[in-house]
Amino acid sequence: MVLTMMANVAEFETRWLSERTKEVLAAAKARGVCLGGFGKVLLRRLRSLSRSPLLRLTVCVESLSQWCVLV
Known part of the structure:
Protein backbone atom coordinates (compact mmCIF):
# COMPACT_ATOMS: atom_id res chain seq x y z
CA MET A 1 0.00 0.00 0.00
CA GLY A 32 9.09 36.47 -28.19
CA VAL A 33 11.97 34.56 -26.64
CA CYS A 34 13.80 32.43 -29.18
CA LEU A 35 13.83 28.95 -27.66
CA GLY A 36 16.36 26.29 -28.45
CA GLY A 37 20.02 26.32 -29.36
CA PHE A 38 19.69 26.40 -33.14
CA GLY A 39 19.73 30.20 -33.22
CA LYS A 40 23.16 30.27 -31.59
CA VAL A 41 24.55 27.75 -34.06
CA LEU A 42 23.09 29.69 -36.99
CA LEU A 43 24.52 32.94 -35.66
CA ARG A 44 28.01 31.42 -35.37
CA ARG A 45 27.84 30.11 -38.93
CA LEU A 46 26.69 33.44 -40.30
CA ARG A 47 29.42 35.31 -38.45
CA SER A 48 32.06 33.02 -39.87
CA LEU A 49 30.75 33.55 -43.43
CA SER A 50 30.72 37.32 -43.34
CA ARG A 51 33.70 39.62 -42.84
CA SER A 52 31.92 43.01 -42.91
CA PRO A 53 30.32 43.93 -39.55
CA LEU A 54 27.39 45.71 -41.23
CA LEU A 55 26.79 42.84 -43.63
CA ARG A 56 27.09 40.35 -40.78
CA LEU A 57 24.49 42.22 -38.73
CA THR A 58 22.10 42.46 -41.69
CA VAL A 59 22.42 38.77 -42.54
CA CYS A 60 21.99 37.71 -38.90
CA VAL A 61 18.88 39.82 -38.36
CA GLU A 62 17.27 38.62 -41.58
CA SER A 63 18.08 34.97 -40.86
CA LEU A 64 17.08 35.00 -37.22
CA SER A 65 13.82 36.83 -37.93
CA GLN A 66 12.73 33.76 -39.87
CA TRP A 67 13.14 31.58 -36.78
CA CYS A 68 11.86 33.73 -33.95
CA VAL A 69 10.67 37.15 -32.92
CA LEU A 70 13.61 39.33 -31.93
CA VAL A 71 13.31 41.03 -28.55
Missing part, protein backbone atom coordinates in the same frame (compact mmCIF):
# COMPACT_ATOMS: atom_id res chain seq x y z
CA VAL A 2 2.83 2.39 0.80
CA LEU A 3 4.45 1.68 -2.55
CA THR A 4 1.17 2.36 -4.33
CA MET A 5 0.86 5.74 -2.61
CA MET A 6 4.46 6.62 -3.43
CA ALA A 7 3.90 5.67 -7.07
CA ASN A 8 0.76 7.82 -7.21
CA VAL A 9 2.62 10.81 -5.76
CA ALA A 10 5.46 10.31 -8.25
CA GLU A 11 3.02 10.21 -11.18
CA PHE A 12 1.26 13.34 -9.91
CA GLU A 13 4.56 15.20 -9.58
CA THR A 14 5.59 14.13 -13.08
CA ARG A 15 2.33 15.38 -14.61
CA TRP A 16 2.48 18.61 -12.61
CA LEU A 17 6.07 19.29 -13.67
CA SER A 18 5.23 18.60 -17.31
CA GLU A 19 2.25 20.97 -17.24
CA ARG A 20 4.27 23.68 -15.50
CA THR A 21 7.09 23.37 -18.02
CA LYS A 22 4.67 23.64 -20.94
CA GLU A 23 3.09 26.75 -19.41
CA VAL A 24 6.44 28.44 -18.87
CA LEU A 25 7.64 27.63 -22.39
CA ALA A 26 4.38 28.94 -23.87
CA ALA A 27 4.73 32.17 -21.86
CA ALA A 28 8.33 32.61 -23.03
CA LYS A 29 7.30 32.02 -26.62
CA ALA A 30 4.50 34.58 -26.26
CA ARG A 31 7.07 37.13 -25.04
Whole structure:
Protein backbone atom coordinates (compact mmCIF):
# COMPACT_ATOMS: atom_id res chain seq x y z
CA MET A 1 0.00 0.00 0.00
CA VAL A 2 2.83 2.39 0.80
CA LEU A 3 4.45 1.68 -2.55
CA THR A 4 1.17 2.36 -4.33
CA MET A 5 0.86 5.74 -2.61
CA MET A 6 4.46 6.62 -3.43
CA ALA A 7 3.90 5.67 -7.07
CA ASN A 8 0.76 7.82 -7.21
CA VAL A 9 2.62 10.81 -5.76
CA ALA A 10 5.46 10.31 -8.25
CA GLU A 11 3.02 10.21 -11.18
CA PHE A 12 1.26 13.34 -9.91
CA GLU A 13 4.56 15.20 -9.58
CA THR A 14 5.59 14.13 -13.08
CA ARG A 15 2.33 15.38 -14.61
CA TRP A 16 2.48 18.61 -12.61
CA LEU A 17 6.07 19.29 -13.67
CA SER A 18 5.23 18.60 -17.31
CA GLU A 19 2.25 20.97 -17.24
CA ARG A 20 4.27 23.68 -15.50
CA THR A 21 7.09 23.37 -18.02
CA LYS A 22 4.67 23.64 -20.94
CA GLU A 23 3.09 26.75 -19.41
CA VAL A 24 6.44 28.44 -18.87
CA LEU A 25 7.64 27.63 -22.39
CA ALA A 26 4.38 28.94 -23.87
CA ALA A 27 4.73 32.17 -21.86
CA ALA A 28 8.33 32.61 -23.03
CA LYS A 29 7.30 32.02 -26.62
CA ALA A 30 4.50 34.58 -26.26
CA ARG A 31 7.07 37.13 -25.04
CA GLY A 32 9.09 36.47 -28.19
CA VAL A 33 11.97 34.56 -26.64
CA CYS A 34 13.80 32.43 -29.18
CA LEU A 35 13.83 28.95 -27.66
CA GLY A 36 16.36 26.29 -28.45
CA GLY A 37 20.02 26.32 -29.36
CA PHE A 38 19.69 26.40 -33.14
CA GLY A 39 19.73 30.20 -33.22
CA LYS A 40 23.16 30.27 -31.59
CA VAL A 41 24.55 27.75 -34.06
CA LEU A 42 23.09 29.69 -36.99
CA LEU A 43 24.52 32.94 -35.66
CA ARG A 44 28.01 31.42 -35.37
CA ARG A 45 27.84 30.11 -38.93
CA LEU A 46 26.69 33.44 -40.30
CA ARG A 47 29.42 35.31 -38.45
CA SER A 48 32.06 33.02 -39.87
CA LEU A 49 30.75 33.55 -43.43
CA SER A 50 30.72 37.32 -43.34
CA ARG A 51 33.70 39.62 -42.84
CA SER A 52 31.92 43.01 -42.91
CA PRO A 53 30.32 43.93 -39.55
CA LEU A 54 27.39 45.71 -41.23
CA LEU A 55 26.79 42.84 -43.63
CA ARG A 56 27.09 40.35 -40.78
CA LEU A 57 24.49 42.22 -38.73
CA THR A 58 22.10 42.46 -41.69
CA VAL A 59 22.42 38.77 -42.54
CA CYS A 60 21.99 37.71 -38.90
CA VAL A 61 18.88 39.82 -38.36
CA GLU A 62 17.27 38.62 -41.58
CA SER A 63 18.08 34.97 -40.86
CA LEU A 64 17.08 35.00 -37.22
CA SER A 65 13.82 36.83 -37.93
CA GLN A 66 12.73 33.76 -39.87
CA TRP A 67 13.14 31.58 -36.78
CA CYS A 68 11.86 33.73 -33.95
CA VAL A 69 10.67 37.15 -32.92
CA LEU A 70 13.61 39.33 -31.93
CA VAL A 71 13.31 41.03 -28.55
